[in-house]
């Protein structure tokens with residue numbers, strides 16, 4: 001087994017983030033998750049963080065680094081929200097708040113993480129996007145724009161820091177069984193399911209497996225990539 005790394009997963013208190021955090025912990029890594037409210041999940045170190053606030057991000061990193069005993073080597077920027085609505089009725093607030101959480105939140109975390117990674121001369125930045133980022137989604141102009149933005153973010157980080165042992169990649173999940181998709185009406189679920197070549201939604205653990213690979217030493221030469229975990233839904237996008 002390789003040396004344990006220090007891992008921070010934002011929004012790791014539930015859903016995909018929690019599965020990712022548990023998967024790193026099971027592999028022997030030192031893991032902290034951020035949670036906005038409530039308690040940290042059982043068995044994991046939690047630090048409070050709102051990714052829309054730079055001071056909160058900075059404080060969470062400082063606390064996590066103290067608890068884990070060193071700079072963050074693997075950042076998984078997973079925290080995300082949806083505020084769906086048709087374009088002509090979407091308010092500025094609904095557009096801005098989704099961009100602020102999903103895109104600017106990932107930027108704030110990557111910026112803070114890069115300081116320690118540059119000093120260490122190694123690091124892994126993994127941004128959780130969505131199939132919708134490149135495929136588009138009706139009623140999701142804000143969400144799709146925020147998730148597409150992560151591709152430009154990861155690729156710019158790759159060009160800036162690629163020579164310092166740091167990689168930045170995007171994982172683009174399709175439909176995953178979490179709270180976010182539990183709210184979908186049954187007929188919408190059926191329509192989506194019919195469009196997915198795999199014929200089913202995925203488990204959060206299937207996303208975690210791709211994230212762990214990108215974080216591994218074996219993935220040192222993969223950077224600026226968009227890795228779909230979508231059962232074939234977004235092929236070619």
Ligand code: NDP
Pocket residue numbers: 010011012013014015016017034035036037049050051052078079080081101105128129130131172173174175176177178179180181
């Ligand atoms: P959930 O809604 O289950 O969890 C979202 C997480 O993000 C929660 O931990 C939540 O914290 C956190 N979060 C939201 N806003 C903030 C904020 N401002 N600051 C800090 N944390 C915040 O989502 P999923 O697990 O389903 O999704 C995780 C990621 O995967 C998201 O980025 C999502 O867009 C993406 N994704 C999900 C898909 C799916 O099918 N489920 C498909 C494709 C992508 P809290 O508990 O405090 O609300």
